[in-house]
Amino acid sequence: MRVNTKLLPNSNFGWFCFGICVTATTIKIGNKIPGIYATLFLFQLLFFCLIIILPPKLTKYFHHRIPWAILASFLFLLFADTNQTLSQKLPKHYFRDFLKQELSRSPLSPFESRIVMGLVTGSTKEIPKDFKELAKESGILHLFAASGLHLGIFIGSIQFFGNLIFSKHRWLSILLSLGFGFMYLYVLNFPVSFVRAYLFAFLTLISSLFYRKIAVSDLLIISSATIALFCYSDFLSIGFLLSFSAVFGIFYLKPSLDQMFFKSNKSFLKENLTLTTVCSLCTFPVLVYFFHSYSFGGIWINYCLVPLAGILLPSLYLTLLLQSFLPSSLSLLLSDWIWIPASYLLSLFLKLFQSLSNFERAYKEWKIETTPLFVFSLFLILIL
Incomplete structure (x- = not known):
């Protein structure tokens, strides 16, 4: 192929x-x-x-x-308005207040509640400082920052249940997932990586409704142009560059690696390996240029933790949704039972993270000028 x-x-x-x-x-x-x-x-x-x-x-x-x-x-x-930004015009705090209220009714410890807040809201401000530093050195801080992974998992979860309920009316499932996805985007104040992920999902799903397939080059360029038009202040920001460089690797570099190493034999583990590798490689220039640091151990730590996060996040979404619909009196009685799956997965995630981060993070900081390394890494990506 x-x-x-x-x-x-x-x-x-x-x-x-x-x-x-x-x-x-x-x-x-x-x-x-x-x-x-x-x-x-x-x-x-x-x-x-x-x-x-x-x-x-x-x-x-x-x-x-x-x-x-x-x-x-x-x-x-x-x-074009080059001062345009969405986040300044739409300050939202009620979603975080809602989450804090729901988590206060849960059996989670204060530390676990802060981790859940960070995972669900995609905000590193919610997690403890020492844990944040450890996540940074382990290369998984993106799990606690607003990234396309969160919105992708959220929309994918809605799409999955929507397909089960509206099996004969697929368009209803698509509209439902896009509607709830936009609500999630809105209450989190339109972070640029969420906007990128939503535009990808919107363009792809709407194209599929009309039995059309949008080219990946158009997907990248149309999404970039939309951000430039409606939130110019976020255009070419660090979050923008990290988000688009990761998906650029998925679209262009991953097929090349798959053909070179796993041409005839593919599996979930191999797909996850190439996915993690290309995302790490393509975000390397941005991280080195802006932060002068990189976690080489983050490649295999992400390899282990990202699939688990893909199970943990839907579990947290579903648990919080169920608890929010229960009356207060009934919620107190059933809270421990409702939170069993999510609590177990969260505990497993934290223990695995602690073990992996203590084993080898391979975190590197450069005190010298990193522009030559930035240029060389870009050249290497293009060669691959």
Whole structure:
């Protein structure tokens, strides 16, 4: 099977979004350069004239696509609000208050309750400082930070139960999962990695309703352009780069590794191995450049813990949902029973994490300039 490594958009709308991404990136990087807007405007005008002047045979592939990108670039320069952010406009605290109230009725210890708060809300502020430092050195802090993993598991769980209930009406299951997914996104204040994950799920599921398949290049570019338009302050942020670099590895690097090492024989363990490896490799440049540190042991620690987190999180969602629907008097009587599966999985997760992190974290910090390492790692990823 041939690996699809196409990076450029596959549709006209993808090229329209590509124009937004290129312009937003240029402005983000060169925002302190005087006359950046005028320079971009003139460059695009010259480029458009060049496309018209050149013979169609020389620009066969780009002749009908580049104008879409240039049009989008013009519109972005004219109308985009580069101060746009969703999180400042929608401060939400009631969801965390609701979780704290529900967890106070649970049999969990205060420490376990804080860990659950961190897992469900995707906020590292909720977990104890020493545990947070240990999670950082072990390379699993993303499990306690707002990441696409949380929203993916949440939407996947809703989709699973929706397919069981609406087996003959699949569109209802899709709308249900997207609706609850947006609610989850809303109450957590639109973190950029959640927005990326929701856009992926939305585009993929809506395309499947019409029996269409969206190209991965379009998926990446349309999602990036949407973030640039509606929450520009988060565009090219650390969270944005970590989230998109991980999925870039899944889309482009993972098929290559699968073909090289597991071409004829695949299994869950092997799939998890390549998935963990490519996510770790592709986030390496970002972590080294911004934080000057990296947990090499995080690759195999994630290999062990991420599948368990994929079981623990749905269990926590379901337990909290059941408890919230029970009257207070009945909840006190049944709380211990309701929390048995989630409590057991949480205990197993914490014990496994403690054992793995104490064994070998292989955490490395660089005191020197890491730009050469950043460039070399990017080059290595492209070679692979």
